[in-house]
Amino acid sequence: MKTRRSMLFIPGSNAAMLSTSFVYGADAVMFDLEDAVSLREKDTARLLVHHALQHPLYQDIETVVRINPLNTPFGLADLEAVVRAGVDIVRLPKTDRKEDVHELEGHIARIEQECGREPGSTRIMAAIESALGVVNALEIATASPRMVAIALAAFDYVMDMGTCRGDGTELFYARCAVLHAARVAGIAAYDVVWSDINDEEGFLKEVSLAKGLGFNGKSLVNPRQIELLHRAYAPSRKEVNYAHEVIAAAEEAEACGLGVVSLNGKMIDGPIIDHARKVVALSASGIRD
Numbered sequence: 001m002k003t004r005r006s007m008l009f010i011p012g013s014n015a016a017m018l019s020t021s022f023v024y025g026a027d028a029v030m031f032d033l034e035d036a037v038s039l040r041e042k043d044t045a046r047l048l049v050h051h052a053l054q055h056p057l058y059q060d061i062e063t064v065v066r067i068n069p070l071n072t073p074f075g076l077a078d079l080e081a082v083v084r085a086g087v088d089i090v091r092l093p094k095t096d097r098k099e100d101v102h103e104l105e106g107h108i109a110r111i112e113q114e115c116g117r118e119p120g121s122t123r124i125m126a127a128i129e130s131a132l133g134v135v136n137a138l139e140i141a142t143a144s145p146r147m148v149a150i151a152l153a154a155f156d157y158v159m160d161m162g163t164c165r166g167d168g169t170e171l172f173y174a175r176c177a178v179l180h181a182a183r184v185a186g187i188a189a190y191d192v193v194w195s196d197i198n199d200e201e202g203f204l205k206e207v208s209l210a211k212g213l214g215f216n217g218k219s220l221v222n223p224r225q226i227e228l229l230h231r232a233y234a235p236s237r238k239e240v241n242y243a244h245e246v247i248a249a250a251e252e253a254e255a256c257g258l259g260v261v262s263l264n265g266k267m268i269d270g271p272i273i274d275h276a277r278k279v280v281a282l283s284a285s286g287i288r289d
């Protein structure tokens, strides 16, 4: 699975942001044609994003476009424009059921064929933003071989639930449901956006919760959140050193024909060794002090 921790939302109608968003170092840039774009700017935004996707500066960074839902007057036109422009991933907002994904993949397959794009090269990420979407998370996550990730979208979800954003308790079931669906499907899961860009402490608390639950990363709204997220997701020097000790102990145990050993009084066996290898692999993208 690709290491993708940060996905930065960029309003598709904002030409200035579109022309610089690649500099901030997000793992993926996510141009938005949906809720960050007003009704009268929909056509302009689509054109701007179509051009940005083809710009040489966006060829080496993963691109995601959040299109409008297909049951709006804009969704299909968005899809036509972005698939033809070579987007890597289409983010489908407000995904409620597997049929939403099937409709999307049908259109993508046709457009890829019409424009000569390699069949299957356009991937899908579904955003789950309602109670129905959460209940159907598994059928959504497994609806298409093009699906690379599912993302929870908190603001629409809490509206649907008749509540509002709070300390995270209101998202607990949805986060767990989305994560379990993603893990069963073998795809990535992304946590919600943190909208108060000046509240660094609140953001980091939420990142820690998301990381602890098992999310692969978060959707972000501001470049200042990228480095904070990457640092929080990087293993600490202490974790990396311990992982190396675990791997060394495991190799020694294997040479002696032992399946389980103890290291400083702690049991070391299969899943703990796998975790240590994961920590070492992660450290290639950075280590936190």
Ligand SMILES: CC(C)(COP(=O)(O)OP(=O)(O)OC[C@H]1O[C@@H](n2cnc3c(N)ncnc32)[C@H](O)[C@@H]1OP(=O)(O)O)[C@@H](O)C(=O)NCCC(=O)NCCSC(=O)C[C@@](O)(CC(=O)O)C(=O)O
Pocket: 008, 009, 010, 011, 017, 018, 020, 021, 032, 035, 036, 127, 129, 151, 152, 153, 154, 155, 156, 157, 192, 193, 197, 219, 221, 222, 223, 224
């Ligand atoms: C919040 C704010 C206005 C603050 O602006 P400010 O200007 O005060 O910020 P500053 O930090 O001062 O900016 C310093 C410099 O960075 C530049 N800069 C800022 N943000 C940048 C950026 N994103 N990309 C590139 N560049 C950027 C800026 O232009 C400036 O450049 P310069 O002038 O050259 O120095 C701005 O960030 C912003 O618009 N964010 C994106 C909002 C958005 O897309 N919302 C939709 C997605 S959520 C949703 O829909 C809910 C959801 O659907 C979610 C789900 O589905 O998950 C659900 O249901 O929950």
Ligand SMILES: [Mg+2]
Pocket: 035, 093, 129, 153, 155, 156
């Ligand atoms: Mg939303």
